Amino acid sequence: MVAKTLKAIRLMADFLQFIIAGTTVGAVYTLVAIGFSVIFNATRIVNFAQGEFLMIGGMSAAFLLKAGLPLWAAALLAIAVTAAVGMALEVFAVRIARGAGILMLIVLTIGAAITFRGVAQIIWDRNYHSLPAFSGTAPLDIFGASIAPQSIWVIVVCLVVVAALHLFFTRTLVGKAMRAVAADRDAAYLCGIDVNRTMLVAFALAGALGAVGGVLIAPIALIHFESGIMLGLKGFAAAMLGGIGSFPGAIAGGLVLGLGEAFTAGYLTSAYKDALAFLVIVIVLIARPNGILGKSTAGRV
Amino acid sequence: MMQFVPARSLLPLSGLALALVAAPFLLPNSFALGVAILAILNAAVAVGLNLFVGSAGQISLGHAAFFGIGAYAAAILSGTYGFNGAVALLAGAVASGLLAHASGRTILRLSGHYLAMATLGVGIIVYLAINQEIGFTGGPDGKAVPPFRIFGAAVVGEMQWYWIAAIFLLIVTWMALNLVETGYGRSLGAIHASEHGARAVGIDVAAVKTGIFVLSAVLASVAGSLYAFHIGFITPSEAGFLKSVELVIMIVVGGLGSVFGAILGALLITALPQFLTGFHDYEQLVFGLLLMLVAMALRRGIVPTLATLAARWAR
Amino acid sequence: MNGLGLSGVELRFGGLRVLRGIDLAIEASGITALIGPNGAGKTSLVNVVTAAYRPSAGKVVWEGRAMNGIPPHHLPRLGIARTFQNLEIFWTMSVIDNVMAAAQGASPPRLIPSLLKAPHIVRAETLSRATALVALERVGLLDQADREAGELSYGHLKRLEIARALALQPRLLLLDEPAAGCNPNETGDLAALIRGLADGGLGVLLIEHDMKMVMSISDRVLVMDRGVIIADGPPGKVRNDPVVVAAYLGPGTGAEAVADPDRMEARA
Numbered sequence: 001m002v003a004k005t006l007k008a009i010r011l012m013a014d015f016l017q018f019i020i021a022g023t024t025v026g027a028v029y030t031l032v033a034i035g036f037s038v039i040f041n042a043t044r045i046v047n048f049a050q051g052e053f054l055m056i057g058g059m060s061a062a063f064l065l066k067a068g069l070p071l072w073a074a075a076l077l078a079i080a081v082t083a084a085v086g087m088a089l090e091v092f093a094v095r096i097a098r099g100a101g102i103l104m105l106i107v108l109t110i111g112a113a114i115t116f117r118g119v120a121q122i123i124w125d126r127n128y129h130s131l132p133a134f135s136g137t138a139p140l141d142i143f144g145a146s147i148a149p150q151s152i153w154v155i156v157v158c159l160v161v162v163a164a165l166h167l168f169f170t171r172t173l174v175g176k177a178m179r180a181v182a183a184d185r186d187a188a189y190l191c192g193i194d195v196n197r198t199m200l201v202a203f204a205l206a207g208a209l210g211a212v213g214g215v216l217i218a219p220i221a222l223i224h225f226e227s228g229i230m231l232g233l234k235g236f237a238a239a240m241l242g243g244i245g246s247f248p249g250a251i252a253g254g255l256v257l258g259l260g261e262a263f264t265a266g267y268l269t270s271a272y273k274d275a276l277a278f279l280v281i282v283i284v285l286i287a288r289p290n291g292i293l294g295k296s297t298a299g300r301v
Numbered sequence: 302m303m304q305f306v307p308a309r310s311l312l313p314l315s316g317l318a319l320a321l322v323a324a325p326f327l328l329p330n331s332f333a334l335g336v337a338i339l340a341i342l343n344a345a346v347a348v349g350l351n352l353f354v355g356s357a358g359q360i361s362l363g364h365a366a367f368f369g370i371g372a373y374a375a376a377i378l379s380g381t382y383g384f385n386g387a388v389a390l391l392a393g394a395v396a397s398g399l400l401a402h403a404s405g406r407t408i409l410r411l412s413g414h415y416l417a418m419a420t421l422g423v424g425i426i427v428y429l430a431i432n433q434e435i436g437f438t439g440g441p442d443g444k445a446v447p448p449f450r451i452f453g454a455a456v457v458g459e460m461q462w463y464w465i466a467a468i469f470l471l472i473v474t475w476m477a478l479n480l481v482e483t484g485y486g487r488s489l490g491a492i493h494a495s496e497h498g499a500r501a502v503g504i505d506v507a508a509v510k511t512g513i514f515v516l517s518a519v520l521a522s523v524a525g526s527l528y529a530f531h532i533g534f535i536t537p538s539e540a541g542f543l544k545s546v547e548l549v550i551m552i553v554v555g556g557l558g559s560v561f562g563a564i565l566g567a568l569l570i571t572a573l574p575q576f577l578t579g580f581h582d583y584e585q586l587v588f589g590l591l592l593m594l595v596a597m598a599l600r601r602g603i604v605p606t607l608a609t610l611a612a613r614w615a616r
Numbered sequence: 617m618n619g620l621g622l623s624g625v626e627l628r629f630g631g632l633r634v635l636r637g638i639d640l641a642i643e644a645s646g647i648t649a650l651i652g653p654n655g656a657g658k659t660s661l662v663n664v665v666t667a668a669y670r671p672s673a674g675k676v677v678w679e680g681r682a683m684n685g686i687p688p689h690h691l692p693r694l695g696i697a698r699t700f701q702n703l704e705i706f707w708t709m710s711v712i713d714n715v716m717a718a719a720q721g722a723s724p725p726r727l728i729p730s731l732l733k734a735p736h737i738v739r740a741e742t743l744s745r746a747t748a749l750v751a752l753e754r755v756g757l758l759d760q761a762d763r764e765a766g767e768l769s770y771g772h773l774k775r776l777e778i779a780r781a782l783a784l785q786p787r788l789l790l791l792d793e794p795a796a797g798c799n800p801n802e803t804g805d806l807a808a809l810i811r812g813l814a815d816g817g818l819g820v821l822l823i824e825h826d827m828k829m830v831m832s833i834s835d836r837v838l839v840m841d842r843g844v845i846i847a848d849g850p851p852g853k854v855r856n857d858p859v860v861v862a863a864y865l866g867p868g869t870g871a872e873a874v875a876d877p878d879r880m881e882a883r884a
Contacts, residue, residue: 046414097597102413103360104596107553110546111592118586233425233542240418275429278422285419286407479733483741484725487717491706498704501666502718502780503692512727 013144018266019259024151024220026258027158031213032235033242033250034165035206041182041245042202043094045105049113051232052120053210057082058223059120061215062129071132079211085116086207090200113228120225128222131215154216161212162251165205169247174201182245230274237281256280310478313561317474321467325460334459336575338531341466342524344567345473347551348560349520352477353513354549355558356486358493359409360417363424364548367397367518369431369540371525376446376535377437386449390526394519400427401518405511424545431537443536446529462531469527470564473520477560489513521548554595556602565604619644619819620665620788624674627660627843634660636843637674644679644695644787644819647810649830649851651823652840653864658823659701661840662792665821666691666698678788692718697786699777701793701823705765712761714776715751718783719744744783751783755809771802778809788819795826807833831855839863 032050039047061078065071089112097108134153139146169175178198180188189195213231214223221227238257242249257277265273321341328334346368353359374393378384384392400423408419431438438444448455456462480486488509491499496506529535538544547570555566573591577584599606620642627635634657642648652658663669665676667688676683678694691698697718706714720740729737752758755775760768768776774794781789791810795803803826811833814820824830830837830851837854839847841863847854854860 046417093593093597097600100596100600101557103354103549103553103557104600106362106417107550108593108596110550111589111596113589114585115589115593118583118589122582122586229542233421236418237422240415244414271433272429275426275433278425278429282404282408282419282422282426285411285415285422476731480727480730483730483733483737484716484720484744485727485730487709487713487720488724490709490713491717494706494708495704497700498706498780499717500688501692501698501700501704502784503689503720504717504724505687505689509724516727516731 009144014266016143016145018262020145020147020151021266022259022262023255024154024258025261026238026255027155028213028217028231028254029234029238029257030158030251030254031161031209031216032231033239033254034162034247035209035213036236036239037245037247037250038178038202038209039206040239042178042199044185045094045109046236046244047112047206048106048109048232048236049089049116049228050206050210050235051228051230052113052116053082053086053207053228054214054217054231055120055223055225055228056085056116056207057211057214058131058218058227059124059129059214059225061211062131062218062223063124065131071134074131075215078215079208082211082214083204083208086203086205086210087200089207090203094199094203095196113232117225117228124225126225128224129218130222131218133219148220150216150219154220157212157216161209162247165247174198178202234277237277241281241284310482314471314475314478317561317564318471321471325463331459334463336572338459338462338466339528340568340571341463341470342528342531343548343551343571344564345466345470345524346521346548347555347563347567348470348473348477349517350548351552351555351558351560351563352480352489353517355552355556355563356481356489356493357510357513359510359514360413360420361424361514361517361545362417362421362542362549363427363545364420364517364521365540365542365544366424366427367401367521368525368528368544368548369427369537370397370400371522371527372446372529372535372539373431373438373444374522375526375529376439376444379449379530380445380447381437386447386526386530387451390523390530393526394522397518397522398515401515402511405514406507409507409510409514421542421545424540425542428537428540428542431540438537441537443534445534446532448533449530456530462527466527466531469523474560474564481560485509550592552602554592554599554602556604556606559602559604559608562602562604566602569603618679620821621677622665622674623677625661625664625671625676626673627657627664627669628672634843635664635671638843638845640838640845642788642819642821645814645817646835647814647820647822647833649822649824649834649837650840651825651827651830651837655842656840656863657843658840659792660843662698662790662823666696666790692784692786695785695787696790697781697784697788698790699774699781699792699794701796703773703777705773705776707764707766709765710761711757711763711765711768711776712745712748712752714765715748715779715783716744718780719747719751747785748779748783751779754782754813755779771798771805774798774802774806775809778813782813786818788821789813790821790823792823793825794822795824795829803829 032054035050035053036047039045057078060081061074064074064077069077093108093112097105133150135149137148139148169179177188177193178201180191180193181195181198185195234257238253239250241256242251242253260280261273261277264276324337325334328337346364350361350364353361371390371393374396375386375389378389378392379386404423408416408423411419432441448457450456456465488499488504491502491504492506492509499506525539551566551570552563554569555564556562574584574588577587580587622638622640625635625638626633638661650658650661660669664671667683667686670685678696706717725737725740749758749761752761755778757772757775757779760772765776778794794806794810798806807829810820810822822830822834834851837849837851838845839854839860846863847857847860
């Protein structure tokens with residue numbers, strides 16, 4: 001009887017552990033997915049360099065810290081740097097290639113991703129780097145599951161960012177203008193909205209969002225110049241899962257993906273956790289071509 | 302009225318044959334010959350992919366999976382199980398064709414970014430499976446491939462492989478030109494332009510899309526097998542996302558929908574990194590910047606842009 | 617039975633009954649026009665006939681065969697061709713290639729023989745070129761054959777779609793608002809072309825807003841309103857039908873307001 005109860009408690013603790021792990025990873029995927037959506041809404045471009053924004057954020061924070069800056073300053077400066085990189089990408093590449101076909105734009109952003117990786121290995125190096133956890137590493141115990149303080153940071157910061165973005169898009173003039181562009185680009189242009197500026201803001205935001213993700217996960221996962229590839233693909237998957245362009249979709253997609261991975265790794269096999277994530281996405285796309293929360297008309301022409 | 306000439310591709314096809322015959326005598330060393338073999342095999346894949354992407358207007362971000370299936374079919378069936386190389390190659394082609402058919406029937410209903418995501422997903426699943434099934438594939442460490450034997454004699458040496466690859470590319474190019482010049486190619490163009498219109502003129506859109514997807518998968522698979530036998534050692538990266546991206550870049554740079562554009566693009570994108578190794582650490586940076594430049598300056602790719610210029614000049 | 621028959625055809629989207637039990641027989645000869653105010657269900661009817669939508673109830677019969685559940689790309693094989701209200705041209709292809717894509721429609725080429733350029737593929741190519749040239753000549757676009765479709769004028773694009781449909785060698789041609797967006801000259805030419813096709817023995821089902829065109833060339837006019845057929849007969853009879861007038865001009869207008877084509881058009 002006691003053994004049975006203990007076993008039940010153990011199972012519950014495992015379950016909770018997977019939920020925490022999945023939510024943490026899911027929060028990072030959500031940040032990447034929102035980055036994809038912000039740019040997609042403003043430009044109809046899928047930015048395959050979104051994962052590189054995480055890498056740039058994480059790497060520059062690590063090197064700024066090494067240069068002697070306090071952690072908070074290194075983090076903030078890294079976010080600013082990455083936002084600037086995003087803006088540079090918009091001004092020097094996306095703006096010039098405007099009107100090109102969807103494949104050309106995919107090539108453009110993949111070219112940007114390769115360029116960023118190339119620059120990263122030159123100005124930094126090819127080694128793995130990390131940041132110290134924001135508030136120590138002593139795990140907290142919740143109902144038998146242990147939770148790293150950094151996990152709480154990831155989840156809380158992600159929530160704050162989502163809330164702040166919501167306010168930005170519903171309360172500020174720039175944010176409203178960006179929503180107008182997302183809804184109908186031509187109409188927005190005719191209403192006198194500066195479409196160029198909304199595109200610039202979108203890339204700055206996406207860069208900053210990526211950097212936040214990079215700085216948050218650097219203490220958990222090591223960062224190096226190729227870290228952005230898989231993170232970018234997973235974030236793209238999360239965005240598509242929820243329906244690209246939709247913020248609630250990005251959150252749902254990120255969480256489904258993160259939790260799915262955590263439970264697959266925990267209960268089935270860690271070897272196939274990545275594969276299962278992509279299998280789920282393929283199946284969801286076939287069954288619901290516009291994502292789990294997507295509208296039934298958009299995107300399928 | 303232009304007259305209908307069934308063999309209007311005879312001239313460029315002989316030009317390609319001539320270039321392929323001349324190349325080995327012009328290349329400086331066996332290293333360059335090796336790069337040429339790789340470029341030719343990539344070109345065969347790119348020609349097939351360009352029918353699916355350029356002509357039919359679809360997207361595949363996972364085509365390296367079929368290249369990888371061909372390569373690992375060669376390594377596993379011929380290496381682990383001792384089958385004849387030709388049997389291994391055919392088995393890989395059949396497996397790739399079946400996977401393309403099964404996935405094509407369902408995911409080719411999607412379009413745009415959704416299709417990009419779905420093909421990317423299928424490609425990554427294959428890549429991860431190759432990585433994980435260490436017992437069969439050797440996992441991330443890669444796997445050795447025994448030499449290809451014809452009537453008991455091993456095909457070794459760059460020159461022999463060069464001619465095999467060159468003949469393969471010539472056949473693929475001939476078939477692709479046949480296709481784009483006749484009714485099937487017209488169906489591909491019709492689907493690209495308007496699926497409603499295509500249906501209205503009796504084209505079975507789903508079947509044609511699947512057919513061309515299967516064809517491009519089989520070509521990628523055969524090229525993958527030949528590559529594996531030639532190079533003698535393969536790793537999962539042959540099936541990876543970056544290889545898939547590389548293939549798409551080849552056809553976009555060379556020119557979407559252009560058979561010779563695919564060949565030129567494959568040549569450039571295969572050879573470029575060899576030149577860029579001179580830049581050492583700057584290799585990725587230069588490659589990435591060149592890609593961005595192409596996307597900004599040559600939106601339609603090299604061959605169609607040149608063709609338009611030539612036509613304007615001739616006028 | 618010859619021709620096209622609809623019996624009890626219903627189409628519902630959620631709670632909305634777009635077609636409410638349509639019974640209809642259309643001969644595969646002469647011009648049958650289908651008119652009606654916006655939202656009457658004309659396009660839905662076309663979509664049901666062309667197998668784009670599956671009817672919620674009832675059935676569509678063509679030349680004695682039930683058409684329920686056939687895929688849209690089988691229609692040309694059954695002898696039905698169509699044009700589109702919003703052009704569905706193959707823009708980047710040449711004019712002749714647009715029509716040749718249709719000329720091969722009844723027996724589309726297969727992949728492997730095409731790759732090898734089998735002799736029958738080459739023969740089919742010659743044949744479909746000939747078929748396409750005939751179709752282009754019938755619509756008066758022969759001199760445009762080698763131009764890219766995207767370069768054509770709007771009126772020519774409308775003709776190109778008709779040529780494409782003719783290359784399928786149909787017994788019934790379904791024209792979805794061919795005159796929409798055309799100027800009066802283009803419309804007049806188009807009307808003459810369509811009348812000529814019908815006189816040549818082709819059955820035409822014409823969905824059209826241009827009342828002058830409908831009244832001048834049709835042998836029979838069907839009027840739809842709110843998902844049902846409200847009038848059916850020769851143009852002269854339908855024109856003066858008080859039910860039709862009411863549908864176009866609103867109830868209470870009275871029969872004295874004879875259906876003036878211009879006014880009906882303005883309403884439609």
